Amino acid sequence: GAGVSQSPSNKVTEKGKDVELRCDPISGHTALYWYRQSLGQGLEFLIYFQGNSAPDKSGLPSDRFSAERTGGSVSTLTIQRTQQEDSAVYLCASRLPGLAGTNEQFFGPGTRLTVL
């Protein structure tokens, strides 16, 4: 079946503009994650959604970052008033519900965001 998809693949924006990044998880995967990968760094957790539960926003770096998940499926990560340090690859992952490590996180190809 189809994997996790993300759009756009690449996004170039000007400092101060808002951007929206989209993630389509694998069908049936109720758990969804956003990670950020800055240049030369590992992935950094941003936010987690599980079904209808309140999201875990503990990884969001500032209040300029927000995310929502509509209908338990598609998720949108929004960055307001973008800054140059927001330039990174934003990766989405989804998995079936269940205990940690039991169900693999499947990653999308990411969105490369460049803030000029």
Place this chain on the structure above:
Amino acid sequence: AQTVTQSQPEMSVQEAETVTLSCTYDTSESDYYLFWYKQPPSRQMILVIRQEAYKQQNATENRFSVNFQKAAKSFSLKISDSQLGDAAMYFCASQNAYSGAGSYQLTFGKGTKLSVIP
């Protein structure tokens, strides 16, 4: 909080040879999972191998195996018979087995870039 450290930013290996990538981690949890992910230029993160901390036996997946030293908090990846397609970034990651919030997010190291020389 968990931390993962990969001390080798870059490694290279001759095709058909064996290479070992190092990873150390720190956690206060008694039960957790450890992973190695591969990230080729396509950016797609691919799970290579997974180790459950409560299992003594080292995980293996075909040419990939780990050396899990729980007391030393070390988790190295060995790639045998290296192939050109193995060239990629490799990330070590950890995950709590039990999370109050149920997030089970992965904590990653900074990665090791592996080059395979023909």
